[in-house]
Amino acid sequence: MIKEAKNPVLEIHDLTVTYHKKPVLWDIDLTIPAGSLTGIIGPNGAGKSTLIKTIMGLIKPSSGYSKIFDKPLDEVRKRVSYVPQRGSVDWDFPASVFDVVLMGRYSDAGMFKRIRKADRELAMDALQKVGMEKFSKRQISELSGGQQQRVFLARALAQHADLYFMDEPFAGVDAATENAIIDLLHEMTGKGKTVVVVHHDLQSAIKYFEWILLLNTRLVASGPVTEVFTSELLQKTYGGKLTLLTEIGNLLQREGLPARETK
Amino acid sequence: MYEQIIDFLSLSDPNVRTVVLGSILLTSSSAIIGAFTFLRKKALVGDAVAHSVLPGICLAFMIGGAKDPLILIPGAFLAGWLSMILIDKITLHSRIKEDTAIGMVLSVTFGLGILMLTFIQHSGNANQSGLDHFLFGKAAAMLGSDVIIFSAIALLMVLTVSFLFKEFALVCFDREYASSMGLPVKRLDFLMTSLTVLAVVIGIQAVGVVLMAAMLITPAAAARFWTDNLKLMIIMAAVIGAVSGFTGALVSYLYPSMPTGPWIVVVASVFAFISFFFAPKKGILQYMIKQRRIRLMINEENIIKAGYHIGEDRKDFTSSMTATDLIRRRPMPESKLKGHLAKLTRQGYFRKHSQGWELTNAGYKKGSRLVRIHRLWELYLTEYLNIASDHVHEDAETIEHFITPELEKQLEQTLNYPSEDPHQSKIPYE
Numbered sequence: 001m002i003k004e005a006k007n008p009v010l011e012i013h014d015l016t017v018t019y020h021k022k023p024v025l026w027d028i029d030l031t032i033p034a035g036s037l038t039g040i041i042g043p044n045g046a047g048k049s050t051l052i053k054t055i056m057g058l059i060k061p062s063s064g065y066s067k068i069f070d071k072p073l074d075e076v077r078k079r080v081s082y083v084p085q086r087g088s089v090d091w092d093f094p095a096s097v098f099d100v101v102l103m104g105r106y107s108d109a110g111m112f113k114r115i116r117k118a119d120r121e122l123a124m125d126a127l128q129k130v131g132m133e134k135f136s137k138r139q140i141s142e143l144s145g146g147q148q149q150r151v152f153l154a155r156a157l158a159q160h161a162d163l164y165f166m167d168e169p170f171a172g173v174d175a176a177t178e179n180a181i182i183d184l185l186h187e188m189t190g191k192g193k194t195v196v197v198v199h200h201d202l203q204s205a206i207k208y209f210e211w212i213l214l215l216n217t218r219l220v221a222s223g224p225v226t227e228v229f230t231s232e233l234l235q236k237t238y239g240g241k242l243t244l245l246t247e248i249g250n251l252l253q254r255e256g257l258p259a260r261e262t263k
Numbered sequence: 264m265y266e267q268i269i270d271f272l273s274l275s276d277p278n279v280r281t282v283v284l285g286s287i288l289l290t291s292s293s294a295i296i297g298a299f300t301f302l303r304k305k306a307l308v309g310d311a312v313a314h315s316v317l318p319g320i321c322l323a324f325m326i327g328g329a330k331d332p333l334i335l336i337p338g339a340f341l342a343g344w345l346s347m348i349l350i351d352k353i354t355l356h357s358r359i360k361e362d363t364a365i366g367m368v369l370s371v372t373f374g375l376g377i378l379m380l381t382f383i384q385h386s387g388n389a390n391q392s393g394l395d396h397f398l399f400g401k402a403a404a405m406l407g408s409d410v411i412i413f414s415a416i417a418l419l420m421v422l423t424v425s426f427l428f429k430e431f432a433l434v435c436f437d438r439e440y441a442s443s444m445g446l447p448v449k450r451l452d453f454l455m456t457s458l459t460v461l462a463v464v465i466g467i468q469a470v471g472v473v474l475m476a477a478m479l480i481t482p483a484a485a486a487r488f489w490t491d492n493l494k495l496m497i498i499m500a501a502v503i504g505a506v507s508g509f510t511g512a513l514v515s516y517l518y519p520s521m522p523t524g525p526w527i528v529v530v531a532s533v534f535a536f537i538s539f540f541f542a543p544k545k546g547i548l549q550y551m552i553k554q555r556r557i558r559l560m561i562n563e564e565n566i567i568k569a570g571y572h573i574g575e576d577r578k579d580f581t582s583s584m585t586a587t588d589l590i591r592r593r594p595m596p597e598s599k600l601k602g603h604l605a606k607l608t609r610q611g612y613f614r615k616h617s618q619g620w621e622l623t624n625a626g627y628k629k630g631s632r633l634v635r636i637h638r639l640w641e642l643y644l645t646e647y648l649n650i651a652s653d654h655v656h657e658d659a660e661t662i663e664h665f666i667t668p669e670l671e672k673q674l675e676q677t678l679n680y681p682s683e684d685p686h687q688s689k690i691p692y693e
Contacts, residue, residue, distance in 0.1 A: 056443045074445065082443035089437045093302065094493045103433050107444040112426050139491040159444075 001233060003223030005033035005211070009163055009194045010055070015064035016260065017047070017054050022253035023217070024050050028064070030222045032211060037189045038196045039209035039225075043238055046216040048198045049085065052165040056082045062260045068163060078107060081161035083152050085168050091141050091148060098136040100151050101127050104158030126157040131180060146177030153181065164188070164195045170204075182208055202234070217249075264517070271516050277407075279516060285410040286402045286508035286515075289469045290478055290527060292417035293462040294504025295424055297479030298486070298497045300459050302435040307362065308350060310476035311369040313463045315346035317376025317472045320397055321383060329390055332412050336464055343460035346372055376472070400471030400524030402508075403515035413465045420458050424497075431455060432493055469511055471524035478504065478528065485535040488542035507531040561664050562595075564633055566603050567612055568663075569593040570622045571630025580627050585619040631691040632671075637663040638684035639674045645685045646678070652685035 008031035015028040025047045032038050040048045053059045055066050057073050069076050081104075104126065105119035127133045130150040135143070143151065149169055156164055170178050185195050185208075199205055205212065205225075212228045214220040214237040221228045221237075252259055274280050300309050319342020320335050327334035346368050353364040380398075383391050396404050405413070424431065433441045434451050442448045463475050470478045486499035511527035540547050569592035574580035586597055586604075604620060607613045612626035622630060640662050641655040650658075666674070684690055 053439070056439075058439050058442050077445040080443075082440060084437065084439050084443075088439060090304075093436045094487065094491050094496050095432075095436065096491070099493070100436075103429075103437070103440070106429055106433060106441075107446065111430060111446070115429070141491075155440075 001221040001223060001228065002030060002219060003227065005031040005036075007034045008032060009034045010066065010068055010196070011070075012055070012066045013064050015051075015054065015066065016062045017050055017059060018062050018252075018259045019050070020253060021256055021259070023062075023249050023259045025054070025061075026218045028219045030213060030219055032194065032196060032213075032222075034194055035189055035192050036194055036211040037185055037209050038194070038211040038213065039199045039205050040196065040213045040215055041199055041202065041205050041237070042215035042220075044200070046237075048200075048215055049167050051213075051215065052082070052167060052196065052198060056080070056165060062258075078159075079162045081156040081159040081164045083156045083164065083166040083169060086145065086148050086152060086171065088167075091143070093140065095140055096136065097132060097138050097140060097143070097151050098123065098127070100140060101136075101154045101158055104155040107159070122160070123154075123158045126154040127151075129157055129184065130154045144174070146173040149173050149177060149181070153184070162193055164193065166195065166197045168198050168200070170197075170199060170201070178204075205229075267517055268513070271513055279512075281407050281410050282402050282405055282515065283509060283512045285405045285413055286469045286512040286523075286527075287505045288410075288414050288417040288508075289466050290508030290511070290531075291501040291504040292420050293466040293470075293475075293478050294482035294500040295497055296420055296458045296462040297504075298483035298500045299424075299431055299435055299455055300479050301483035301487070303455070305459070306476065306480045307365045308347065309459060309463065309479045311350060311365045311372075312343045312346055312460055313467070313472050313475035313479075314369045314376070315372035316343045316460075316463055316467060316475075317397065318342055318372055318379055319345075319376075320394070320467075321376055321379035324383060324391070324394060325379070328388070330393060332409050336412070336416075339464040339467070340460055342372070343463055344457070347456055347460065373472070396471070396522070397467050398471050398473055399522035400467060400469050400474070400511070400527070401515060402469040402512045402523040403519060405468055409468065413468065416461060416465050420461060423454070423458060427451070427454070428494075469508060469523055470527050471522065474524045474528045477531065478507070481528070481531040481535050482507070485531070485538040488538035488545045503531060503534045507534070557664075561661075563603055563607060564629070564664055565593050566600065566607060567622070567626055567630045568633045568637075570613070570620070570626060571634055574622060574627070574630075575634075580622055583616050583619045583621040588619070628693075631693065633663050635691050636666045636671055636674070638688060638690045639671075639678060639681070640666070641684045641686070642678055642681055642690075643674060655685065 010032040012028050012030050015025060016023060017025040028051065040051060042048050050059060054061050055068070055073070066073070068080055073080065101123045102115060102119065105115060105123055109115055109119050124133065124136065127136055130153050132147065132150050132154060135147065140148070140151065153166075153169065156166070169181055173181070185197070188195055197209070199208070206229055209225055211223065212225045213222045214228060214233055216237045221233045251257070270276070271279055274283065297309070300306060316339040319338040319340070322342070323335050323338025324330065326338075350361070350364045350368050353359050353367070354361045359367070380395060383394060393401075393404055430441070430446060430451055433446065434448055434455070438448060441451075459479070462479065463472075466475050466478055482500035482503040483496065485503055486496045489499060490496050507527045507530040510530045511523040514521055514526040515523045538546065541549075543549055566589060569589050570584060571580070572592055573584050573588055574582065586600055590597060590600060604613060607626070608615050608620070611623055612629060613620045614623050637659045640659040641652070644650045644655040644658060645652050680692070682690060
C-alpha cells in the first residue's frame with residue numbers, strides 16, 4: 001500500500017542500494033507530505049538508516065534518485081538537516097556541548113570563514129530549545145545518552161532547515177528526554193517543518209507519527225498512520241523477509257554479481 | 264661540555280640558529296598535523312607512511328643524483344601517498360583487514376627502502392653520504408637552504424590548519440554529518456592526508472623514518488590528558504613538539520655522531536609519561552589519590568556508624584566506648600582504628616576520655632544520617648526493586664556513603680518518611 005502524498009517535500013524514484021554487492025534496499029518509490037512527522041518503521045537490518053543516508057547523499061545508490069523540494073539534494077542542502085545515530089561518533093572527542101552545537105552553523109558560516117557572533121547566538125538558542133543551555137560548557141564525554149541525543153538535536157536545529165532526517169533519536173534515551181524530543185518535533189511540524197524519523201518501536205510509533213513508512217528491504221507501505229497500521233501490513237513487514245528476495249540478494253553477493261547493469 | 268651547552272643556548276652561531284629553528288619548526292608542525300591524525304585514529308597509518316617514504320627518497324636520489332630537498336621531497340611525498348592509497352585499496356578490495364594491510368605495506372616498503380639504500384651506498388656515488396641519516400634523523404645535517412624550504416612548507420601547513428580548523432575538526436568528529444552539510448569531505452580528507460604525508464616528509468630530516476610516527480602522535484596524545492579543548496590541545500602538542508625538537512638539535516650539536524630522532528622521541532615520550540601519570544582529572548596519580556580518599560572516607564564513616572550503633576544498643580548515645588567495643592562492631596586492626604579515631608577526634612566527631620571515646624553531637628548527627636540512609640535504601644530496594652530483605656544489606660553498606668543530601672530528600676519523599684526498615688529497625692530522623 002503506497003500512497004502518494006499530495007504536497008510532497010520528498011520524492012524517491014526506483015531507489016536500489018547495495019552494500020558489498022548485497023541489495024539492502026530494493027526499488028523504493030515513495031513520497032512524503034510537507035509538514036508531516038513521518039516515521040520509518042521496520043525490523044533490524046531493514047535498511048531504515050540506509051534509506052535516509054542515501055537521501056542525504058552519504059551512500060550512492062545503484063539506481064534511482066531522490067528529489068527534495070522538487071530539486072536535487074545539492075541545490076537545497078541548506079534546507080535539509082541530518083541527525084546521525086548517537087553511537088556513530090566518538091564522544092571522547094575534545095569538544096564541549098557548545099562546540100558541537102556550533103557545528104550546525106558551519107555550512108551557513110562558510111568554509112574558511114570565522115564563526116560570527118550571530119552563529120553563536122543561534123547555537124545558544126538551539127541549546128535552549130532542547131533544555132541544555134546549562135550544559136553548554138560541559139565536555140561531551142560527561143553527558144548521559146539522553147543528553148547526547150539532545151545535543152545532536154540542538155546541532156540540527158541550529159541549521160534552521162525545513163526538512164530534518166533523524167536516525168534513531170529515541171534509541172537509548174530516558175523517558176523524560178523521549179517526551180521532550182517528541183514535543184519538540186511536534187512544535188517543529190506545527191511551524192511547517194517536515195521531520196522524518198527512523199524508529200523501531202511499534203507501540204509508540206502509532207502515537208508519534210502522522211505518516212508512516214513500513215520498510216523491510218522493500219517498501220511495504222507508505223501512507224497515513226491509520227491506513228498503514230493494519231495487521232496485514234505489519235505482518236508483511238515483520239513476518240520475516242521475503243525468502244525469494246533474500247535468496248537472490250545472497251546469490252548476488254556470493255557470486256559478486258551487480259544489482260544493476262552498468263552502462 | 265658545559266661551555267658547549269652555553270654556547271648552544273646563546274644561539275650565537277648562525278649554524279646553531281639554523282638547526283634549532285629547523286628542528287623546532289619540523290617537530291612542532293608535525294605535532295600540529297599529528298593531532299588530527301591522532302583524532303582520526305590513524306596513528307598506525309602514519310607509521311606506515313613514514314616507513315614507506317624511504318624507498319621514495321632513495322628512488323628520487325637515484326634519478327636526481329643529488330641530496331637536494333627539492334628532489335627528495337617530491338619523491339618522498341609520492342611514496343607516502345602511494346602507500347596510503349595502497350592500504351585503502353587492499354582493505355577495500357580484498358578480505359584483508361586494515362591492520363594487516365598497514366603491517367604489510369609498512370614492512371614491504373621499508374624493506375624495499377633499505378634494499379635501495381644499501382644499493383646506493385655500494386654504488387660508489389660520492390653524493391650519497393648522509394642519505395642514511397633519514398633512517399634515524401640528524402638535525403645538524405640541515406643546511407640553511409634546507410631550512411628555508413622546510414620552514415616554508417611548515418608554515419604552509421600551519422596556515423592551512425588554521426584556515427580550515429573548524430572543517431577539519433568536524434570531519435574528525437562526525438564525517439557523515441559534515442558530508443550531509445555539503446562539506447567537501449573527500450577533498451578535506453585528501454588535504455588532511457596530504458598534510459600528514461608532508462609532515463612526515465619534512466620531519467624525517469630531524470626524526471628519521473623509523474620514529475617519525477611517534478612525533479606525529481605522542482605530543483597530541485600527551486596534550487589530550489591535560490585539556491578537553493581542541494585548540495588548546497593542539498597548541499600544547501605544538502609546544503611539546505617544539506621542546507622535543509629543541510632537545511634534538513642540542514644533542515645533535517653536542518654529539519655530532521649521535522642520531523637525533525631517538526632523542527626527540529624520548530623527550531616527547533617523557534612528556535607523555537608525565538601526562539599519563541600526573542595530569543589533573545585524567546592522570547593515574549589523581550585517580551589513585553581519589554580512590555584512596557574514598558576508602559579513607561568509608562572507613563571513617565564506618566567508625567562513626569559503629570559508635571552510633573553502640574549508642575543505639577545501649578539506648579544511650581553519650582555513653583563512652585572502648586576500642587574493643589568499636590572493633591567488635593567494625594573489625595579492624597586496633598592501631599588502624601586508633602589512627603582514625605585520633606583524626607575523627609580532631610575533626611570533632613568523637614571526644615576522648617580516660618576510659619575511651621564518646622560521640623560528640625556532630626558525631627551523633629553524622630552517624631544517624633548514615634544509618635538513616637542505609638535503612639531508607641534497604642527499604643527502597645525491597646519495595647521498588649523487589650529484592651529480598653536479606654539481600655539488601657551489602658548494597659546499602661556501600662550506597663550509604665555516596666548519597667547526596669538531594670537524593671536523600673528524594674528517597675525520604677518517595678518512601679513517605681517510613682519509620683522502619685525491612686528488618687524492623689527504627690529509621691532515625693535527626
